[in-house]
Amino acid sequence: VDQLKQQGWLEGDHxxxxRARALYPGDVIGWIQDTQPDAWKKLRRVHGVDAESTVLDxxxxxxxxxxxxxxxxxxxxxxVAGAGTLAMSQARPEDSRNQTVNNCYA
Incomplete structure (x- = not known):
């Protein structure tokens, strides 16, 4: 764990x-909120307070x-119904011509 942390990895807090879903919900929801705010707004509008559990499930x-x-x-x-396809990664741009893609990657 220490070796991975030295290379920039973050250590999760148990x-x-x-455990039931085998993931860190805060990381998943935070990623979606930060990288796809419009989709998150749609999810909140369609699913209300159940948006997080709907996405995670x-x-x-x-x-x-x-x-x-x-x-x-x-x-x-x-x-996910109400938001379309949610991305869980952002590929490295092939070149720097498309500023939108560069911003997403950053």
């Missing part, structure tokens, strides 16, 4: 880990599906 279902899995979700995201 108190924030959701859908993510877990996609990760566990035969056509899902971690790499698939990282490459292509996952869909």
């Amino acid at each position: 108190q924030h880990y959701d 859908r993510l877990v279902k996609t990760l566990a599906s035969k056509t899902g899995g971690t790499l698939e979700v990282l490459r292509r995201g996952f869909s």
